[in-house]
Amino acid sequence: MNELVSAVPWLGKRNPMAARWLIIILALAAPIIAWQFGRSWVRILDFALLYMMLALGLNLVVGFAGLLDLGYIAFYAVGAYTFAFLASPHFDVHLPFWIVLPLGAAFAALAGIMLGFPVLRLRGDYLAIVTLGFGEIIRIFMLNLNYPVNITNGPQGINMIDPINLFGWDLSRNLQVTETFSINSLFLYYYFFLLCVAGSILFIQRLQISRVGRAWAAMRDDELAAKAIGINTRNMKLLAFSLGATFGGVAGALFGAFQGFVSPESFSLMESIAVLTMVVFGGMGNIAGAIVGAFVLALLPEILRDVAVPLQQTLFGTVILDPEVLRMLLLSLAMILMMLLRPSGMIPARARYAHAENMKREGAQ
Amino acid sequence: MITLLEARNIGKRFGGLQALTDVSLTIRKGEVYGLIGPNGAGKTTFFNVLTGAYTPDGGEFVFNGSELPAGKPHKIVGRGIARTFQNIRLFRDLTALENVMAGHHVRTKAGVWGILTQNRFTCEEERLTTQRAYELLDYVGIGRFAEVVSKNLSYGDQRRLEIARALATEPQLLALDEPAAGMNATETAQLKLLIEQIRHDGITVMLIEHDVKLVMGLCDRVAVLDFGKKIAEDVPAVVQKNEAVIAAYLGGGKHAH
Amino acid sequence: METLIQQLINGLVIGSVYALIALGYTMVYGILGLINFAHGDVLMVGALTALQTMMFLMGVAPGMSPVYMLTIALMVAIPVCITLGFLMERLAYRRLRNAPRLAPLITAIGMSFLLQTVAMILWGRNYHTFPQLISTTPMQPIEGVFITPVQVIIIAASAAIMIGLSLLVTRTRIGRAMRATAENHRVASLMGVDTNAVIAFTFVVGAALAAVAGVMYASNYGIAHYGMGFMPGLKAFTAAVLGGIGNLGGAMLGGIMLGLVESFGAGYIEHLTFGFLNSSYQDIFAFIILGLVLIFKPTGLLGERVSDRA
Numbered sequence: 001m002n003e004l005v006s007a008v009p010w011l012g013k014r015n016p017m018a019a020r021w022l023i024i025i026l027a028l029a030a031p032i033i034a035w036q037f038g039r040s041w042v043r044i045l046d047f048a049l050l051y052m053m054l055a056l057g058l059n060l061v062v063g064f065a066g067l068l069d070l071g072y073i074a075f076y077a078v079g080a081y082t083f084a085f086l087a088s089p090h091f092d093v094h095l096p097f098w099i100v101l102p103l104g105a106a107f108a109a110l111a112g113i114m115l116g117f118p119v120l121r122l123r124g125d126y127l128a129i130v131t132l133g134f135g136e137i138i139r140i141f142m143l144n145l146n147y148p149v150n151i152t153n154g155p156q157g158i159n160m161i162d163p164i165n166l167f168g169w170d171l172s173r174n175l176q177v178t179e180t181f182s183i184n185s186l187f188l189y190y191y192f193f194l195l196c197v198a199g200s201i202l203f204i205q206r207l208q209i210s211r212v213g214r215a216w217a218a219m220r221d222d223e224l225a226a227k228a229i230g231i232n233t234r235n236m237k238l239l240a241f242s243l244g245a246t247f248g249g250v251a252g253a254l255f256g257a258f259q260g261f262v263s264p265e266s267f268s269l270m271e272s273i274a275v276l277t278m279v280v281f282g283g284m285g286n287i288a289g290a291i292v293g294a295f296v297l298a299l300l301p302e303i304l305r306d307v308a309v310p311l312q313q314t315l316f317g318t319v320i321l322d323p324e325v326l327r328m329l330l331l332s333l334a335m336i337l338m339m340l341l342r343p344s345g346m347i348p349a350r351a352r353y354a355h356a357e358n359m360k361r362e363g364a365q
Numbered sequence: 366m367i368t369l370l371e372a373r374n375i376g377k378r379f380g381g382l383q384a385l386t387d388v389s390l391t392i393r394k395g396e397v398y399g400l401i402g403p404n405g406a407g408k409t410t411f412f413n414v415l416t417g418a419y420t421p422d423g424g425e426f427v428f429n430g431s432e433l434p435a436g437k438p439h440k441i442v443g444r445g446i447a448r449t450f451q452n453i454r455l456f457r458d459l460t461a462l463e464n465v466m467a468g469h470h471v472r473t474k475a476g477v478w479g480i481l482t483q484n485r486f487t488c489e490e491e492r493l494t495t496q497r498a499y500e501l502l503d504y505v506g507i508g509r510f511a512e513v514v515s516k517n518l519s520y521g522d523q524r525r526l527e528i529a530r531a532l533a534t535e536p537q538l539l540a541l542d543e544p545a546a547g548m549n550a551t552e553t554a555q556l557k558l559l560i561e562q563i564r565h566d567g568i569t570v571m572l573i574e575h576d577v578k579l580v581m582g583l584c585d586r587v588a589v590l591d592f593g594k595k596i597a598e599d600v601p602a603v604v605q606k607n608e609a610v611i612a613a614y615l616g617g618g619k620h621a622h
Numbered sequence: 623m624e625t626l627i628q629q630l631i632n633g634l635v636i637g638s639v640y641a642l643i644a645l646g647y648t649m650v651y652g653i654l655g656l657i658n659f660a661h662g663d664v665l666m667v668g669a670l671t672a673l674q675t676m677m678f679l680m681g682v683a684p685g686m687s688p689v690y691m692l693t694i695a696l697m698v699a700i701p702v703c704i705t706l707g708f709l710m711e712r713l714a715y716r717r718l719r720n721a722p723r724l725a726p727l728i729t730a731i732g733m734s735f736l737l738q739t740v741a742m743i744l745w746g747r748n749y750h751t752f753p754q755l756i757s758t759t760p761m762q763p764i765e766g767v768f769i770t771p772v773q774v775i776i777i778a779a780s781a782a783i784m785i786g787l788s789l790l791v792t793r794t795r796i797g798r799a800m801r802a803t804a805e806n807h808r809v810a811s812l813m814g815v816d817t818n819a820v821i822a823f824t825f826v827v828g829a830a831l832a833a834v835a836g837v838m839y840a841s842n843y844g845i846a847h848y849g850m851g852f853m854p855g856l857k858a859f860t861a862a863v864l865g866g867i868g869n870l871g872g873a874m875l876g877g878i879m880l881g882l883v884e885s886f887g888a889g890y891i892e893h894l895t896f897g898f899l900n901s902s903y904q905d906i907f908a909f910i911i912l913g914l915v916l917i918f919k920p921t922g923l924l925g926e927r928v929s930d931r932a
Contacts, residue, residue: 203481206480206481207477207481210475210480210487210491211473211475211480211490211491211494212475212477212480214459214463214466214467214470215467215470217456217459217463217467218459218464218467218470221455221456221457221458222455222456222457224418224454225450225454225455225456226456226467227417227418227438227439228416228418228438228442228447228448228450228454229442229447229467229468229470229471229530229531229533229534230439230441230442230443230447230470230534231439231467231471232439239477243477
């Protein structure tokens with residue numbers, strides 16, 4: 001939270017308290033503002049929150065531990081498919097949300113460890129390619145495991161996944177407050193996801209300024225020196241992979257339940273790259289960067305879609321660049337230009353050192 | 366005198382190069398032990414094998430009466446051996462304080478669950494780690510730079526920070542690889558005081574060094590390596606007069622090149 | 623027996639194409655330590671440019687002989703790819719030579735997707751039929767074994783190019799400069815080698831090879847589209863690692879071997895897994911091989927030591 005506060009332009013440094021309240025109010029009011037532009041914008045905000053969770057998780061692996069993972073979306077897929085298997089008519093199993101969600105997280109973590117073990121000794125760029133391969137293998141299995149036994153239902157994906165149900169409270173139904181006033185399901189999802197993101201931020205921040213976070217940072221800066229001061233780099237890498245994967249798995253399970261439908265198409269390499277771009281765009285190794293990157297890059301293509309498509313219609317009479325192309329163009333350019341012009345991201349990882357002040361006070365007692 | 370470390374017939378080979386041949390030596394508790402020799406004699410290789418960065422091809426180390434696990438750096442650090450590097454290797458993007466705190470890793474236990482819940486054990490451990498790190502920074506004389514990102518420290522301060530980080534692992538044996546390299550006379554004199562202080566506080570020191578004056582003034586005993594073999598081991602005054610040593614340094618003897 | 627020989631031929635054909643692409647990866651990696659992720663997409667640009675040229679030629683000179691047409695298409699595709707390779711190096715990678723270690727790789731990934739997107743804009747999302755100018759009527763050298771003239775030409779041309787490249791690297795002045803730069807940039811430049819020029823040259827040669835490989839690949843499958851470079855690029859990278867990255871002979875060997883493994887794997891996977899997996903899993907072989915090589919022999923088959931600068 002402190003990092004986010006100090007990332008607020010101008011106000012963050014002058015009046016952190018005001019900046020903090022500004023963030024909280026904006027976060028709470030966002031869907032209400034978005035509603036004014038149409039309900040699809042609330043839905044887009046919901047997805048933006050899921051991307052934030054993904055970016056936070058990937059940032060843990062790439063930014064904190066320095067392990068470039070290009071197959072991160074595979075863990076999202078594991079979470080989503082776990083949810084789809086255990087809470088849909090596909091196998092006719094309907095386990096409750098509070099059981100499926102941890103299972104999704106656990107399977108994703110397991111997948112993280114399974115990926116982690118063989119690739120532990122690889123250097124940065126090799127690691128990237130192998131994780132990419134891992135992501136593709138998972139996708140190939142999702143696409144083809146409908147034969148000879150139908151497990152994943154192939155390219156069609158799995159339909160009619162149970163919605164999120166919090167102890168009998170179904171988030172997919174509008175909440176009827178009074179006779180005339182009801183809260184749309186999209187809002188319910190928004191606030192629930194917001195809570196999840198807030199929880200993720202809290203956890204990740206605690207990790208970052210802990211014994212484990214320091215070990216990751218040490219390993220990222222100089223692996224040999226990290227070993228020389230007694231850090232078990234193998235375990236620390238596995239931990240980073242599995243924790244990062246856990247966030248992916250949780251986000252995936254939420255995604256499956258929210259969308260009610262999963263198919264291999266949602267877990268393409270492009271999605272891994274998109275999440276990576278969010279992390280890179282915001283600034284590797286810092287929480288505020290991941291949040292801002294995810295927010296901007298999840299929303300921008302949608303805004304472009306709204307603006308650019310009609311604009312092309314009026315200018316050229318036809319749509320030359322469809323929204324999907326625009327999104328790819330934006331992401332790839334963002335990635336290249338950020339690396340060339342501002343490799344530490346929009347919000348460089350500086351704010352982190354602020355916490356040392358707090359520690360000093362505590363430590364001096 | 367109690368033996369702290371015993372190296373038995375350590376051998377290490379890189380392809381066609383025999384970097385270490387049957388090196389045996391004994392370090393006693395509480396002494397400052399110098400390891401000297403011409404460039405390429407195998408001193409740093411010895412450090413790397415000792416601290417687990419490389420696995421030896423033969424021989425073993427006995428530390429505090431039991432064998433060290435070969436090639437397992439984190440376990441060796443856990444047993445009480447810490448090192449610094451010839452070309453300083455700090456965690457560049459971390460502050461001085463964070464570097465030292467990271468050094469305490471091996472003596473702490475907090476797990477993910479404790480960190481996420483911030484239970485009392487974790488908080489207390491974190492507080493002690495922080496406190497200890499500040500003390501160590503003061504101890505090596507760079508307490509005022511605690512919040513400075515380590516890559517921005519001066520060269521001499523980086524060397525000191527690396528020593529503080531090594532001390533944070535709570536070693537019994539501190540292995541310093543050319544700590545005075547690149548230092549001027551004043552800095553070297555300060556370093557000498559620091560090493561003497563460390564010894565005084567009960568930590569055994571092993572030292573690779575080229576600065577002959579520093580070695581002779583500081584070390585209780587010295588071993589000389591040449592072409593991967595130990596050619597002498599004694600108090601500095603004796604080693605200085607040893608003919609094989611003189612020959613090695615002057616490039617004479619049977620290995621003439 | 624016939625199936626066995628047939629798989630062998632198929633493997634050789636696709637392996638030759640992998641080898642040509644792998645050479646580009648391995649040369650750049652050898653010199654810069656950079657995985658040029660966008661290399662596979664240069665192949666795609668080569669194929670689509672050639673396609674565009676042929677379409678144009680068919681429009682203006684319908685009676686032109688296929689051999690001429692193919693030659694002209696190549697003559698257009700190669701310079702286009704060379705320019706592309708040169709620009710990528712000059713505008714992006716060169717600025718990142720001293721950047722933090724993940725920066726060049728992330729840039730290369732962005733570059734790959736940028737090329738795909740631009741290709742998607744220029745040529746659309748659809749699969750295009752690639753004119754098969756050289757006969758694809760199978761010949762039967764042995765009863766039951768088929769090989770098409772295209773495939774014969776692919777194998778022959780790849781072999782010729784590889785020999786030429788080996789001569790270039792070992793026998794010429796620029797080849798010596800390349801090897802010197804790969805060994806040590808700074809020292810090479812101190813010895814008077816213009817390392818910037820050498821690096822640019824390496825990209826250019828790699829891009830030219832990719833253009834040729836692109837035309838071969840498209841001719842063999844009769845299809846071209848904006849995403850066609852991705853998989854062969856990835857597989858060629860695997861081939862380069864398998865052979866020992868940075869090593870030219872290794873790239874060739876790795877390419878051929880990967881082609882064979884894939885071809886035999888696809889042919890027999892159904893038997894091996896008792897019908898559970900079928901040939902739609904063909905693409906995972908490359909990844910599994912990549913994983914295994916990196917874990918058990920990261921230097922590859924012909925690779926030298928991987929320095930870890932301890």
